[in-house]
Amino acid sequence: MAEFLGYHRADGRVGVRNVLLVLSTGGLTGPTARRIASSIAGAAVVSMPYGVGLMGRDQQVTQAAIVGLACHPNVGATLLIGDNPKMTAEIAAVVAARGQSCAALTMDGCGHDAVTLTERGLRAGARLARDISGLRRAPAALSALTVGLECGRSDPSSGLVANPLLGLVSDAIVDAGGRSIIGETMEWLGAEHLLARRARTPKVADDIRAAVIAREQLAIAAGVDLTGSNPSPTNIAAGLSSIEEKSLGNIAKSGTRPIEGLIGYGETPPGPGLWVMDAPAYAPESVTGFVMAGAQLILFTTGVGNSYVSALAPTLKVSANPETCGALGEQLDFDASAAFLGRASLDEQGVQLHRALIDVASGQMTWGEVLKEGDEVVSRFSPAL
Amino acid sequence: MMMAPAPNRDASADAIQLSSEDNVATVLRAVNAGETLSIRTGTTQESLLAREAIPLCHKVSLRSIAPGAAILKYGETIGAATTAIAAGTHVHIHNLQSQRGRR
Numbered sequence: 001m002a003e004f005l006g007y008h009r010a011d012g013r014v015g016v017r018n019v020l021l022v023l024s025t026g027g028l029t030g031p032t033a034r035r036i037a038s039s040i041a042g043a044a045v046v047s048m049p050y051g052v053g054l055m056g057r058d059q060q061v062t063q064a065a066i067v068g069l070a071c072h073p074n075v076g077a078t079l080l081i082g083d084n085p086k087m088t089a090e091i092a093a094v095v096a097a098r099g100q101s102c103a104a105l106t107m108d109g110c111g112h113d114a115v116t117l118t119e120r121g122l123r124a125g126a127r128l129a130r131d132i133s134g135l136r137r138a139p140a141a142l143s144a145l146t147v148g149l150e151c152g153r154s155d156p157s158s159g160l161v162a163n164p165l166l167g168l169v170s171d172a173i174v175d176a177g178g179r180s181i182i183g184e185t186m187e188w189l190g191a192e193h194l195l196a197r198r199a200r201t202p203k204v205a206d207d208i209r210a211a212v213i214a215r216e217q218l219a220i221a222a223g224v225d226l227t228g229s230n231p232s233p234t235n236i237a238a239g240l241s242s243i244e245e246k247s248l249g250n251i252a253k254s255g256t257r258p259i260e261g262l263i264g265y266g267e268t269p270p271g272p273g274l275w276v277m278d279a280p281a282y283a284p285e286s287v288t289g290f291v292m293a294g295a296q297l298i299l300f301t302t303g304v305g306n307s308y309v310s311a312l313a314p315t316l317k318v319s320a321n322p323e324t325c326g327a328l329g330e331q332l333d334f335d336a337s338a339a340f341l342g343r344a345s346l347d348e349q350g351v352q353l354h355r356a357l358i359d360v361a362s363g364q365m366t367w368g369e370v371l372k373e374g375d376e377v378v379s380r381f382s383p384a385l
Numbered sequence: 386m387m388m389a390p391a392p393n394r395d396a397s398a399d400a401i402q403l404s405s406e407d408n409v410a411t412v413l414r415a416v417n418a419g420e421t422l423s424i425r426t427g428t429t430q431e432s433l434l435a436r437e438a439i440p441l442c443h444k445v446s447l448r449s450i451a452p453g454a455a456i457l458k459y460g461e462t463i464g465a466a467t468t469a470i471a472a473g474t475h476v477h478i479h480n481l482q483s484q485r486g487r488r
Contacts, residue, residue, distance in 0.1 A: 160401065160411060242481060
């Protein structure tokens with residue numbers, strides 16, 4: 001249990017996958033990037049939907065996402081597809097400087113012709129894919145792992161069983177010297193005192209409380225009634241009655257270890273241990289924040305079912321709801337209903353989930369990978385020009 | 386209504402109280418009105434009459450709760466009662482209000 005088989009990268013990080021990433025740096029070239037990736041075995045595709053006109057924090061976050069995903073440890077090589085040669089070359093230089101194998105092509109450089117860009121991209125991508133396929137997995141310590149902890153379409157079984165199971169695995173990863181991250185700031189509301197109590201320093205406790213208050217003030221200023229927004233209508237139908245109830249279940253994902261610090265959206269944790277990311281709660285944005293931060297794996301609990309997974313970080317789906325476990329056999333990677341029904345202990349199922357995570361880290365596919373569900377969605381923060 | 390200890394401790398309880406101070410429990414299966422529920426608490430098993438149907442994973446009140454009183458789950462406040470709630474009642478957004486995100 002002490003190690004997994006991974007891909008050792010030049011910068012010391014370890015990947016749990018070795019994909020070719022076809023990355024469209026703007027919205028104009030997304031369709032071409034998808035066409036290229038669909039023709040190359042083992043390629044993943046991510047498309048940034050925006051381009052020139054992003055300002056300030058949006059520009060910084062999008063740049064950080066492009067570089068963070070292009071250089072992600074699960075990515076063996078990246079094919080950058082952009083519209084503008086100067087901007088694309090600048091990004092390619094940053095990616096190459098970080099030691100990542102990379103090629104870049106642009107729409108402008110192909111005479112504004114998507115068919116030409118597709119053909120050149122397919123040739124360049126095919127070569128990168130063949131090159132990286134020679135890399136072999138080798139033993140790696142669990143301390144190399146960063147695990148993102150997510151929940152979506154939660155119900156009360158999430159807080160009772162599935163999220164506490166993630167907490168047990170998070171504790172084990174932290175104890176092994178790895179990193180784990182929880183996000184979804186809105187879903188700390190009503191439970192922030194419990195998180196703050198576990199903060200490594202008084203400043204970290206203040207940061208956690210301030211992040212929650214800021215998020216709560218956003219809802220108040222917008223006149224949003226949280227009941228019906230978060231918890232969502234799906235959460236409410238499943239039995240969650242308030243944000244407080246949802247949050248108290250949510251934070252069980254974080255286990256029991258000290259919280260080292262609050263990091264911004266998509267920021268890489270600066271050291272080992274458990275970190276909290278100040279981020280939107282909607283799963284696609286939240287998960288991409290973890291992946292930008294370098295998470296190689298996502299543990300994702302659901303109550304009634306949630307098919308969303310990361311394109312780059314294998315995402316293990318866990319549910320403890322017996323009806324959901326019976327109904328979603330090709331979505332859920334781990335059935336925790338035995339603990340819900342009192343037929344197994346949380347500790348027993350925690351050990352099983354830890355083992356399942358190591359199996360996936362070492363190459364076993366998740367349902368989301370088998371069914372090619374993956375996507376990445378980067379948050380927006382302000383208007384564009 | 387006080388809860389009496391159940392005569393037989395059943396491994397598969399019908400509902401679970403997560404913390405001893407909680408005034409609601411979570412049902413572990415869909416429950417019909419009029420059923421007697423076996424409630425798993427920290428150390429004992431107790432029984433409770435369900436006054437109405439309660440869907441899987443939803444909450445049932447363990448005792449009567451006064452209007453405005455805190456509703457406790459996980460030993461923490463999850464909202465306030467908007468009306469008088471009798472023991473054995475379905476507790477959800479129709480009789481519980483969040484106390485957060487409000488002016």
